[in-house]
Amino acid sequence: GQQLNQSPQSMFIQEGEDVSMNCTSSSIFNTWLWYKQEPGEGPVLLIALYKAGELTSNGRLTAQFGITRKDSFLNISASIPSDVGIYFCAGPYTGANSKLTFGKGITLSVRP
Amino acid sequence: NAGVTQTPKFRVLKTGQSMTLLCAQDMNHEYMYWYRQDPGMGLRLIHYSVGEGTTAKGEVPDGYNVSRLKKQNFLLGLESAAPSQTSVYFCASMRWDTQYFGPGTRLTVL
Numbered sequence: 095g096q097q098l099n100q101s102p103q104s105m106f107i108q109e110g111e112d113v114s115m116n117c118t119s120s121s122i123f124n125t126w127l128w129y130k131q132e133p134g135e136g137p138v139l140l141i142a143l144y145k146a147g148e149l150t151s152n153g154r155l156t157a158q159f160g161i162t163r164k165d166s167f168l169n170i171s172a173s174i175p176s177d178v179g180i181y182f183c184a185g186p187y188t189g190a191n192s193k194l195t196f197g198k199g200i201t202l203s204v205r206p
Numbered sequence: 207n208a209g210v211t212q213t214p215k216f217r218v219l220k221t222g223q224s225m226t227l228l229c230a231q232d233m234n235h236e237y238m239y240w241y242r243q244d245p246g247m248g249l250r251l252i253h254y255s256v257g258e259g260t261t262a263k264g265e266v267p268d269g270y271n272v273s274r275l276k277k278q279n280f281l282l283g284l285e286s287a288a289p290s291q292t293s294v295y296f297c298a299s300m301r302w303d304t305q306y307f308g309p310g311t312r313l314t315v316l
Contacts, residue, residue: 125303136210136296136307137249144303182249186303192237192256193264194305198248 098183100197108205111173115200117183118165126159126166127184131199137182141168173204208232210308212297218314219287227282227311229297237300238280240264240272242293243310249296255280287315 099118107113117126125144129137141152143159143166150157156169170177180199186192210231219225229238240252241264251264255274269291271283284291292315298305 127304129307134310136309139304139306142304184305192300193239193251193254194300194303196249198246 098185098195098197100181100183100200102200103198104201104203106203106205107173109173109175112169112171113173113202114167114169115181115202116165116167117197119185120164122163123166123185124163125185126157127194128155128157128166128168129182129184131180131182132178140181170202173202175204175206177204178202210297210299210306212295212308212311214311215309216312218316219284220316221288223287224283224285225287225313226284227295227297227313229280229282229308230278231280231297231299231306232278233299233301233306234277235299235301235306236277238274239298239300239305240270240280240282241296241298242266242291243296244293252282252295287313289315291315 127142128140130140131137141150141157146163147161148159154171158167180201182199183197184194213228236257239254241249243249250266252270253272255261258277261272273281295311297308
């Protein structure tokens with residue numbers, strides 16, 4: 095089946111640093127989604143990308159839809175302690191757009 | 207506009223008991239989903255619905271049943287709870303390939 099790969103599993107950065115994470119697949123996706131999940135909460139949509147090459151920002155977050163349609167990147171600039179959480183990528187199954195496939199997520203820790 | 211809501215937020219069951227988790231959305235979305243999330247396993251799809259009156263199995267449907275009698279509600283039932291069903295359950299609704307999640311229900315089965 096389709097898989098989305100996110101690595102590493104955990105990232106540790108210093109407050110104020112920029113961080114970049116990516117999501118890759120062996121399959122083509124027509125939509126890329128980035129979610130953040132904080133402890134005890136549900137995933138919250140950060141950015142949705144619908145077009146290859148698209149670059150979209152949401153405050154300090156910037157995400158890009160890879161031109162090959164097989165990857166996407168999320169950048170967080172000038173990190174702050176509240177950026178702590180798990181960041182998931184997701185996209186619809188090819189040929190079955192009623193379901194999404196999710197990456198396992200990257201746990202981000204920010205040291206003050 | 208509350209988005210996706212779930213009740214209850216926490217529940218403790220004994221093995222063999224039954225319960226129903228309720229999901230409601232006010233965004234008029236056709237598609238709704240139930241996931242479970244376990245450490246190291248990510249989000250796994252239990253059941254989903256592409257419209258009122260329809261349901262379909264996801265990747266881990268055993269031990270669960272669902273119903274979608276009204277467009278805005280999606281119910282997840284456990285007929286005879288087992289300790290392996292201890293998990294955090296998330297409901298989501300979807301439009302334009304984008305899913306919106308509820309806050310989750312933390313279920314413990316003793």
